[in-house]
Amino acid sequence: MTAAEYRETAMAPLTGWPTIPDTPLTGAVRLHGEQGTVVYVPGPDGSMVAVLREHLPSAPAAYQPRDLTPQPLLDPRAQRLAAGGLLAGGAGFGAGQLLVGAGQIVSALAGLGSVVMWVAIAVVASRLAPALLGASRPATVHHTTVNNRWFGRSTH
Numbered sequence: 001m002t003a004a005e006y007r008e009t010a011m012a013p014l015t016g017w018p019t020i021p022d023t024p025l026t027g028a029v030r031l032h033g034e035q036g037t038v039v040y041v042p043g044p045d046g047s048m049v050a051v052l053r054e055h056l057p058s059a060p061a062a063y064q065p066r067d068l069t070p071q072p073l074l075d076p077r078a079q080r081l082a083a084g085g086l087l088a089g090g091a092g093f094g095a096g097q098l099l100v101g102a103g104q105i106v107s108a109l110a111g112l113g114s115v116v117m118w119v120a121i122a123v124v125a126s127r128l129a130p131a132l133l134g135a136s137r138p139a140t141v142h143h144t145t146v147n148n149r150w151f152g153r154s155t156h
Contacts, residue, residue: 036052036053036054037052037053038050038051038052038053039051039052039053039056041056
């Protein structure tokens with residue numbers, strides 16, 4: 001039984017239900033994205049003819065007319081940019097010269113600080129060395145005991 005005979009004998013399908021095709025579709029599938037863009041150009045008899053865009057000759061580029069008015073020698077924006085760079089360089093040099101004196105003062109204070117540190121190390125070493133080496137100075141220790149009694153009598 002073919003599909004056509006089946007369709008004749010069967011009741012009509014409900015709307016929205018798939019139907020059985022007459023014959024299966026065979027052959028190459030051509031996707032819409034594979035086809036180039038079609039444009040219509042006037043033909044030799046005056047009617048419009050469909051042609052793929054890639055088959056058309058490329059149109060010459062339409063150039064805009066050039067502006068031939070004289071331009072300044074240096075661009076005003078470039079002049080402002082260069083002036084700003086020179087100003088920043090001059091200000092940086094002046095600030096550097098100002099800080100040279102401060103740098104010398106800081107350097108002198110650092111040198112003075114290192115001298116004070118070495119003097120402190122020498123004093124501490126001179127105090128600790130005899131005790132650590134066992135050659136300490138002889139010291140005399142004198143103990144006095146005073147006993148006070150009643151009525152002002154004291155003994156030594």
